[in-house]
Amino acid sequence: MTDPVQTLPEPEAVGKLYDRLTLSAMSDGTFNPNVHIGYWDTPDSEATVEEAMDRLTDVFIERMRVDGSSHVLDLGCGVGGPGLRVVTRTGARVTGISISEEQIRTAGRLAAEAGLADRAIFRHGDAMRLPFEDASFDAVMALESVCHMPDRQRVFTEVCRVLRPGGRIVLTDVFERHPRKAVRHPGIDKFCRDLMSTTADIDDYVALLHRSGLRLREILDVTEQTTLRLADELGKLAAAEERPAAMDEGNFDFGDDSFKPSDLAGADDFGCLLVTAERP
Numbered sequence: 298m299t300d301p302v303q304t305l306p307e308p309e310a311v312g313k314l315y316d317r318l319t320l321s322a323m324s325d326g327t328f329n330p331n332v333h334i335g336y337w338d339t340p341d342s343e344a345t346v347e348e349a350m351d352r353l354t355d356v357f358i359e360r361m362r363v364d365g366s367s368h369v370l371d372l373g374c375g376v377g378g379p380g381l382r383v384v385t386r387t388g389a390r391v392t393g394i395s396i397s398e399e400q401i402r403t404a405g406r407l408a409a410e411a412g413l414a415d416r417a418i419f420r421h422g423d424a425m426r427l428p429f430e431d432a433s434f435d436a437v438m439a440l441e442s443v444c445h446m447p448d449r450q451r452v453f454t455e456v457c458r459v460l461r462p463g464g465r466i467v468l469t470d471v472f473e474r475h476p477r478k479a480v481r482h483p484g485i486d487k488f489c490r491d492l493m494s495t496t497a498d499i500d501d502y503v504a505l506l507h508r509s510g511l512r513l514r515e516i517l518d519v520t521e522q523t524t525l526r527l528a529d530e531l532g533k534l535a536a537a538e539e540r541p542a543a544m545d546e547g548n549f550d551f552g553d554d555s556f557k558p559s560d561l562a563g564a565d566d567f568g569c570l571l572v573t574a575e576r577p
């Protein structure tokens with residue numbers, strides 16, 4: 298089966314999308330400081346969606362190998378929830394960058410409210426052209442952001458440039474799992490269209506990292522622990538009508554027919570990768 302032609306995301310438009318999502322989540326009371334999937338370690342884990350979202354950040358912390366002397370770049374930092382958790386749990390300094398001005402304003406406010414403004418700085422910028430010196434970070438975290446960027450190789454080359462030798466990048470990314478189905482799950486098309494994303498080519502991922510100057514440490518298919526389970530949990534909550542759906546949709550509910558994470562219920566061909574690489 299041939300790969301579908303993918304429309305490349307345009308950073309400015311992605312920024313406006315996240316401006317809009319942030320403002321609407323704040324005005325309708327569904328704001329969540331984590332704008333990402335959850336991570337459930339085992340099929341019988343009883344973690345709530347919120348606990349699983351924090352657990353994903355902790356999975357990153359375990360792999361980044363940082364401490365109070367480290368400086369971490371949060372690439373596509375959202376409204377700062379994961380970055381602030383890294384500061385609190387490790388003592389590291391975090392600099393977050395997002396293409397959404399509204400997210401940066403919100404992240405700065407949350408850092409100040411948490412009394413962490415001296416350890417967490419958030420600034421507007423494009424991951425395709427990082428406004429940082431070479432070798433200025435000990436680690437990079439990219440939770441669910443690379444899929445919105447039009448050129449993964451350019452991003453990873455930039456990441457390699459700003460990492461110190463031995464520094465690690467940990468990221469999640471989305472891909473289409475094999476075997477490909479004759480008809481893709483409709484939620485995947487909706488995800489790519491409405492969230493301005495592309496799916497990665499898993500067959501090329503290791504070579505992509507190597508071409509960017511990075512050395513692979515680990516590549517894991519975490520679909521069962523993340524996207525599949527999240528869609529399942531959101532379906533259950535929606536059925537129980539326990540609270541506004543958007544609360545659990547990680548700020549992604551536009552209130553119309555656009556994509557929601559629960560659209561991916563049962564989409565076992567929509568995969569999630571957890572990748573750790575380092576600058577040699």
Ligand SMILES: C[S@@+](CC[C@H](N)C(=O)[O-])C[C@H]1O[C@@H](n2cnc3c(N)ncnc32)[C@H](O)[C@@H]1O
Nearest residue numbers: 331332333373374375395396423424440442445
């Ligand atoms: C799904 S959100 C994840 C946010 C955050 N990592 C989290 O886990 O809460 C995707 C993030 O990637 C950012 N992003 C997308 N394209 C970007 C680009 N070209 N440069 C910088 N940030 C970008 C968005 O602005 C948004 O903050």
